[in-house]
Amino acid sequence: METFRLFGDLRLEDPADFLTIDRQLELANTMPLIEALEISWRLEEAFERFQKEELAAWEEHHVRRSIHFLIRPAGQLNARVACHLYNPTFYTADPYNRTIEDISNCSIQQVVKAGFSSDDCFLFDHLARRDLSHYCDRFYPPKIREIHENFMLEMRDNMEAKVEVCWGARVENRMRQILKLRSFPLWGRRYKDVKLFLEMTNDEATVKRFILFVRHPASYLYFSSSPDNRERQAQICRQQDSLLSVAASLGQIQIPAHFYESSPLVFTKPPLSQVQLKIRRDMEARAREELASVAGSKAALFFLKEGHGRIPLDADIESDEANISPMIHSIGAEDRGEEDDEELRMARQEAIVTFKERLNSIMARFTECHPRLQIEHQSINILLDTLECSDLNGIDSWNELPGDLVKLFEDQDGLKIRQRAISSREGLERAYQLLHCQGSPEYLSLVGLSCTVLFAYLFKIARPRKKKIDHLVILRKPPFNNVSRKCHNCGQDVLDDVYPWYAKRDPELYVYWRAFKTCGNPGCKLEVVRLMPINPRLKTLHPCEKNLLEKRFARAKWEKFFIRSELNSADQPDEIELKCTGGCGCRTKINRPRWTVHEPAKLVETRLKCGTCKKMRTWLPLSEGYQTIADSSLQRLWAKFQKEGCQLGDYPRRPDIWFANHRISTRILFLKDAKKDEMVKADNAAQ
Template identity: 35%
Template structure:
């Protein structure tokens, strides 16, 4: 039962009495809004203006008409896209709660399943576990109804195609009877703020910090809207260990608060503290190899269709691909040696305050280095154990969906590493991670195609191998470690002068302690221009480059500029074929090629029929 000093805002949502809990300025704002809320509740309870039964709008009829127009849009651009890959909203129009997601993807068992509520999709399964389901009086729908990679939808779909999808989804929103609409993820948030007028309403009491939005049309409250994180953000929680619990507590509280508000406004029951405490949140996303291969084929076919419709668009930067991180035998041996040597160190031989102002024995600093490396691997293992299913440090295989942010413990761990800084500047964004990925030579693949978690794990694992590698025996006795502030060194590339990763365990010449030693291998010299010009690459042109008849609108020449002198000149353009850029798995690339061939043959048939008719 609510306390005597509480009042009901709407539905089952009770808050402290605003007359006692709010400042005079806040109270003026609440008093101005309350009449609209009361009028909205009266209209909703009476099933008058917003009742779906009086709208004359049929979901099935509108969906079929929309699907016809959407397929015709693609055909007008020379592409036949599967009609069965369109997905219809799930639930009843008179549901009291609406769940609004961005688009369906290929992370399902059957892409021809025409329902949004497909429990084989991890995100939908998470919603179902949190009791946001059609069985609990919810209507679930996507902003864009066609299966595609979400990144492709957000960056590739032109305005007229977005308008086509949004005509249907906003007609659906006009017809649905939901009191509260939950928008999941940043993509939906961006489109909603572009399309409708939303007035913020900040709550108080136990829900202080939650911002509820009111959709205002013709000076009347039409619906409450609330924005929450996409389910994918929480898909990385794979255990119930300390770091996973801390992360869930930090980010799950705001999610649970917002969803509790939505449930009370909509009059449905949900489990309390699902994102903070519920064991059903943790889920192993690994699927059999056959399932993964089949999904790659579907994605490859979709990429080929998009490339046909939008030949000038680069799709490679947003194509997901499983990523594998494996150590070499040398890397494994280096890490093993660290722990073996550390076991031989006697207690009391590690002293963090040791410095070497002169040429003395650096045994204590070398022991300290071993201890730090061992601690690094132990901490990394614990971190992966909290967020990665079945972790095996050094052999991580990631094929995760794209998320909206890196878990906070990963950020803190990355920023704590001396060697993952640029002149002591911490890594603070994806662009920094990408640079670190490219500088750590053990990383394989293209960083643009990796989700943020896989990118971070790649960098951390390769960094661990790098710091574990010992100096070559022939130079090791000529080098020494030094203490603070000479334990780390900021570096730049001697060629382009760009920042390089700091050296976390800087070695110095024993005979000249002020002389920093960059590398112990004399053979590591850059290849010359002559070396590069003698490489025979023309034999691969037919596999990697577009033929003249495939160029379309691409220019035969492009203007390039020198980084140093800024001089510009025209050079012959060599355009690469997207299907050989390693951003899709082998199965995905094969599927893309087959689909591209089908589209080309379809074009030829159309041309032949056209000539015959003439």
């Protein structure tokens, strides 16, 4: 039987039956040279080899995965344009459809409608197995990823397309790692914001093709009709249209003009029947089971839904209750006896309700068959599990997230650290840990991680102080309504306190929070930590009923000498209005300002975060006529006396000497003379 293919259609009988060992070795060395004469690379043969290799690799990990979920590329290798997607998912009317061009999938449907179909383009996946995209990222063994990428690179080497459109951040990030790319920005009024990349050969002597990175199609499925997002969405659509227009012009194909600009809110997911949705869920569950055995023990917990992404109910010590709905409606219900505090508590309640409604609106678009959220712990965790299996897991870049979701993060001062908003996955993962969500955030998709953080934050801000101290604390107006904090144990920054509480008996005292299970930062080991203000000038109070009832506060040592006591400040105003020195016009009032023992007294300057210009500023009296001095100047003066070994308590209280315009050594001599004079007077009086 002629089973040995020499070249083309010529087949011979098995050489082993006719040739000597030496001739067989010679033939073995010659065949690679003959095979190099082949005029074309055969995609089907390469795909068959890839299938066998991929399935065998899974079996080496003791996992049997279906061949039916390995998806073929579509289009011709000689197409002028190639579309590079990441991987096929289970959102499809027929999961056993083995071609990439399946318009029942929402992303593929959008790519085809935008003009990039197999009629004019070669469409292929980076990873050719049907799976949830973020599972591929995190749980595929390195060898299996290598098999998929080798097949992808083999296709790229043999396709004729000189223009490649890469859809989504996952493809972009990986291609930037493995290709030699050279940036090539365009110019002119129409294309000045378009940046192409040239793929270079290894020696960078030749250009192989043009590369364009565009947004993932899924990011256009969740645009909001809100006017707040309209400008940002329009800009995103214009940029996508410009990139696709350039790709079409380079590849000499025809696509619809202004496709994204003309219809940014009409992209919808192709509907799936209830039967199809059930099949999809079953297949996703089966995929999780298959991957759990190769993902390691830590990741296996995630697949079994045992704790990852869960919202905490016991992250702090000073709060009550777990069900948010009753909390929201009870905030501010009691008579607090403080007009400003009552007004601020009502404003806090309204802000939390507004935040809840905005989050509810976003989740209604993100999930199928989504009921009105009741914001209860169990139902939220079920909802987040559902979200992890949605088509949104194809999004893997902060810039691809829906605009109203990004805006919701930007508007939450309590999700910032030192007033810096979250703007990356790394920032989300840190917030996840600081909010004490259970498990590792690395196993969640970007959208699932975002929504987990938002729900955990909602639980955090809506929970009141414990009832036994709630009536002893108050809220304050800007600029005292936002406190940047750090952990007292590890010294690392934590999330800002957007609703800081102050002692009612002394509004200058910030009542800090304590947290269970460390502050959330890596390396923090204590079981209970204090979340303290970063500003050292902000006085703090331990959150217990006894401290809040008693009026006690230990001042810094230098304050006992340089700052007037309340009795000695009786002739000074108890309240003073200040203005921000940033030029923004912001004003505030402080109670019981500090006055020095100068004659006349000087007002100790206050440094606060301005709610308008968003920077730490010195605040000066609105009324002229007050002399001021910086807190730091008094501290430095005290440090100078200490450095010279001078204990001011050993000498007479002489502010005129302390603040005299002389060297410290001279002032100390004056103090010694004053002490001698005092002793002489005492001796004379005794005689």
